Amino acid sequence: MKSSKWNKKIFCMLLEQAKGVRSWRQFAADCDISYVQMRKLAQGTQENPPRPKLIHKIAVKAFNEVDLEDLMFAAGVTLSENMAFRAVSQPPAESFYEKYRSLSGKDRRTVNEFVDFLSERRNREETTDGNED
Numbered sequence: 001m002k003s004s005k006w007n008k009k010i011f012c013m014l015l016e017q018a019k020g021v022r023s024w025r026q027f028a029a030d031c032d033i034s035y036v037q038m039r040k041l042a043q044g045t046q047e048n049p050p051r052p053k054l055i056h057k058i059a060v061k062a063f064n065e066v067d068l069e070d071l072m073f074a075a076g077v078t079l080s081e082n083m084a085f086r087a088v089s090q091p092p093a094e095s096f097y098e099k100y101r102s103l104s105g106k107d108r109r110t111v112n113e114f115v116d117f118l119s120e121r122r123n124r125e126e127t128t129d130g131n132e133d
Contacts, residue, residue, distance in 0.1 A: 006049040006076035010117050013110070014074055015042050020063030030061040049075040073121055 019027045019042075028038035033054060040046040050058075055075055059068035100111060 008044040011074040018062035018066035
């Protein structure tokens, strides 16, 4: 595993999605981690990134197709290919754009930051894939 950049904001967004309709207490209990630890991660007040074991506990109980690879990457850890797993589905584009247009300016900036984050991740993966030859 390689170390990358710990992005609290993206990790918080992913946790919010992973929580789904559950309360933070219920989500923490489902993940078998303390509520205090979960809230620190969710609020972005934890200074250091969570360890892979904790991230795995969260990923196993995550809703909304948030997966281990996304959480690990946001925590600054990239997985080797054989460790990664992913549920792939594409939401309808028109639904995304309708939702995006309904957001406030601040929320649109957050979405844009997330898109930049994902683009950077894809570029790193493409660079890594190209260097393995």
